[in-house]
Amino acid sequence: NAGVTQTPKFQVLKTGQSMTLQCAQDMNHEYMSWYRQDPGMGLRLIHYSVGAGITDQGEVPNGYNVSRSTTEDFPLRLLSAAPSQTSVYFCASRAPVTGRDGYTFGSGTRLTVV
Amino acid sequence: AQTVTQSQPEMSVQEAETVTLSCTYDTSESNYYLFWYKQPPSRQMILVIRQEAYKQQNATENRFSVNFQKAAKSFSLKISDSQLGDTAMYFCAFMKRRFRPAYSGAGSYQLTFGKGTKLSVIP
Numbered sequence: 001n002a003g004v005t006q007t008p009k010f011q012v013l014k015t016g017q018s019m020t021l022q023c024a025q026d027m028n029h030e031y032m033s034w035y036r037q038d039p040g041m042g043l044r045l046i047h048y049s050v051g052a053g054i055t056d057q058g059e060v061p062n063g064y065n066v067s068r069s070t071t072e073d074f075p076l077r078l079l080s081a082a083p084s085q086t087s088v089y090f091c092a093s094r095a096p097v098t099g100r101d102g103y104t105f106g107s108g109t110r111l112t113v114v
Numbered sequence: 115a116q117t118v119t120q121s122q123p124e125m126s127v128q129e130a131e132t133v134t135l136s137c138t139y140d141t142s143e144s145n146y147y148l149f150w151y152k153q154p155p156s157r158q159m160i161l162v163i164r165q166e167a168y169k170q171q172n173a174t175e176n177r178f179s180v181n182f183q184k185a186a187k188s189f190s191l192k193i194s195d196s197q198l199g200d201t202a203m204y205f206c207a208f209m210k211r212r213f214r215p216a217y218s219g220a221g222s223y224q225l226t227f228g229k230g231t232k233l234s235v236i237p
Contacts, residue, residue, distance in 0.1 A: 058224065102209070
């Protein structure tokens with residue numbers, strides 16, 4: 001059972017480039033989320049999904065797009081990378097029935113935009 | 115909107131001693147969960163302990179326990195017999211239930227995090 005898998009683990013982009021951060025989970029979780037972590041800021045919610053075909057914005061959605069075509073996958077797209085998007089990105093998932101187990105997190109992607 | 119405040123950016127403790135990390139939160143919700151997550155240098159987010167708001171009894175997990183004061187909106191983490199492996203960032207997190215009629219009754223639970231406390235255990 002792999003849990004939540006994020007790829008890549010590290011990435012360097014030039015300003016203006018686009019890329020997709022991949023996230024996949026094999027626990028049949030309906031709820032999936034993307035967070036970014038910046039020094040001194042904790043983790044902030046970018047986008048989330050409550051099931052295939054359903055997504056919504058979080059606290060800091062600007063500059064990011066998401067889609068959810070399957071239960072397993074929830075990619076995060078940067079259309080035109082900016083230095084302000086330099087951060088560590090975490091994908092997380094949980095089952096919707098109960099919240100007591102919290103979210104399971106991937107190992108993160110460290111993104112640097114130069 | 116919910117807010118979570120961790121007022122101690124950094125703390126240190128001697129090995130084998132006890133340390134308490136503070137967390138306060140602000141919400142108008144009555145049904146929610148509170149969590150402590152640990153992030154070691156490996157960057158992995160690890161769930162340490164959880165508390166359900168409707169339970170008065172404080173949660174415990176081995177050396178980790180919480181002091182949950184619902185009226186004061188306080189949720190502190192106590193680590194007993196601190197070990198070198200406890201060195202990490204610790205995040206307090208709140209999770210509410212948000213209702214969206216368009217989702218046919220499916221609520222969305224999203225985590226709101228504090229800014230974290232960096233704990234160093236000193237040999």
